[in-house]
Each structure stands twice: as structure tokens, then as C-alpha cells.
């Protein structure tokens with residue numbers, strides 16, 4: 583059984599929370615991070631602790647899950663090793679031999695290049711310059727690093743073998759559909775494609791193996807850095823509406839706009855989801871904080887979700903009602919999907 587979880591907006595929709603919930607609830611055997619690299623920040627709130635993960639799969643909360651990082655992903659060894667320590671996942675976290683490695687020079691360039699830093703507003707994590715070096719065939723790979731020796735595996739083989747044995751595998755996408763190098767708001771995008779198909783390619787699984795694509799939207803839209811954002815609120819409106827958010831990796835304030843059906847429809851087209859997850863419903867409808875049953879949701883919240891289903895013709899199976907892993911409404915049974 584193969585699930586792919588991707589983001590339908592500009593990143594920061596709450597994939598980390600959704601994935602950590604699925605890891606526990608569905609008892610995922612193998613979780614693999616695809617996407618770009620440490621430019622992503624996935625937040626997991628579990629048992630009173632908040633983890634901000636840039637490299638480790640969000641499924642780490644399930645002690646039995648094997649954690650992998652695909653060959654298409656970039657790793658900053660310093661960030662990776664720190665997170666291994668913090669999450670106590672040594673012994674069950676591995677990356678592909680051919681995972682690309684970010685070096686100090688890439689970070690330096692990302693942070694000082696006027697175009698990247700000034701115009702695009704990158705995260706300064708070195709991801710873009712490292713991808714450039716990969717295309718130039720000069721980037722060093724994980725297998726070139728003695729410090730990573732114990733963390734190496736043939737990830738594509740592990741994943742495909744696991745699927746052959748009937749295991750549950752989840753692929754974790756990063757960033758969001760409109761930050762895709764190909765399908766996003768170029769040039770205000772990240773350095774790779776990040777749609778569902780690419781996440782599979784990052785890991786090394788073919789499209790016919792995918793069973794479920796879960797597309798994650800937040801109840802409103804945010805983006806950090808430069809680039810267009812339809813119907814963007816002014817900073818004053820953002821404060822008045824209680825939608826202030828601080829970016830995980832960079833500490834910048836996120837730009838905010840209302841839920842956008844044009845973006846959402848295009849994201850559905852680009853990712854072919856079988857299910858949709860909507861997070862942070864409690865931020866729009868405060869009285870719905872922490873609710874776990876569909877029928878207990880406020881009328882307004884239910885109407886909002888039903889409108890999303892009507893417009894997108896895809897079931898909204900997961901609804902986030904708070905930051906903690908278990909603050910969620912799981913409607914998969916109602917749809918015969920569990």
C-alpha cells in the first residue's frame with residue numbers, strides 16, 4: 583500500500599502533522615522523505631513536545647516505522663545528525679547512497695547571492711546552489727561521506743521490496759505545488775518540481791504503484807518569500823484575523839490570503855489526489871479547536887468543507903482541528919477508504 587502526501591498550496595500547510603497522525607493511526611511500516619531538502623520545515627507536536635523537522639520524516643513518532651530519505655533529496659549532514667539525535671531515530675533512519683549533500687559553500691552562496699536572497703527570497707539553506715551543482719554533475723553524494731556511512735541504504739530497493747511484501751509505505755512531499763520549479767509561480771519557486779509525480783521519482787517508485795495521493799490544503803493560504811499571492815491580506819488584516827504565522831526555517835512572517843479555489847483546482851489537476859486533507863480549521867473557526875468528530879463541527883466549518891468537496895470533487899477525509907498529532911477528524915471510514 584503506497585500513500586503519497588503532498589501540499590496543494592505554497593508549503594506550510596501542515597503536512598508534518600497529517601503525516602505523523604497517519605504514521606501512528608495506520609501503523610506505517612516505511613516512511614520516506616522526498617522533495618527538496620532542508621529548506622523545508624515540518625512541524626510535529628507530539629506528547630507535549632514540538633519538533634521542527636527539516637530532514638527526518640515526520641512519521642518518526644511511530645517507533646516501529648523505518649525512516650528513509652530518497653536519492654532525489656538534499657541533505658545537510660549537520661542538520662540531519664542533529665535531528666537524528668533530537669528524535670532518537672539512530673538505527674532506523676537511512677538515506678540513499680545517491681542523496682545529494684549540501685556543503686557550506688552552497689549555504690554561503692544562497693545567503694549572499696543578490697538574486698536568490700533579494701529577489702526570490704530563498705530560505706538560505708543552500709538548496710538551490712546544491713541542485714545547480716547536481717545538474718552540473720559535480721555535487722558530492724552521501725556515499726562520499728564517512729560520517730554518513732552508517733546511514734546509507736538503497737532506498738529505492740527498500741521501498742519497492744517493502745511494497746512487494748505488502749507493507750504500508752508513505753512518501754512525504756515537501757514545499758508545495760505552487761513552489762514547483764515547473765508548475766509554480768516561476769521564478770518565485772524552489773529548485774525542483776514538488777508535485778506528487780516528482781516525489782515518487784525522488785524516491786524511485788513508479789506511478790503504477792501509488793494507491794492514495796493525499797493533497798494537503800490549509801484553511802487559508804500562506805507563502806514566504808517573493809512572488810504573487812492572489813487576494814493577499816495586508817499585515818494589519820492578517821493580525822486582525824488572527825492569522826499571523828512565523829516560518830519554521832527562516833523565522834520570517836508568512837504572507838497570508840484566504841482559501842483559494844483557483845489554486846486548489848489547479849493543484850488537484852497537477853497531483854491527482856484520491857483524498858484531500860484540510861488543516862487548521864480551528865484557526866478559522868475557533869470553536870472547533872480540538873474536535874474529533876465531523877458531526878460536532880460547527881455548521882460554518884462543515885459548510886466550508888462541503889464547498890471544498892463540491893468544487894474539487896475529491897473527498898475531504900482528514901480535517902485538522904489543532905496542532906497536536908491527534909487533534910484531527912478522520913472521515914476515511916465514512917468514505918469507505920479505511
Ligand code: IMP
Nearest residue numbers: 593621622623703704705771772806807
Ligand atoms: P529555496 O527553496 O530555499 O530556494 O526558496 C525558494 C522559495 O521557496 C522561497 O520563496 C522560499 O520561501 C520558498 N520555500 C522553500 N521551501 C519552503 C517550505 O518548505 N515552505 C514554504 N516555503 C518554502
Ligand code: MG
Nearest residue numbers: 594623624830
Ligand atoms: Mg514548513
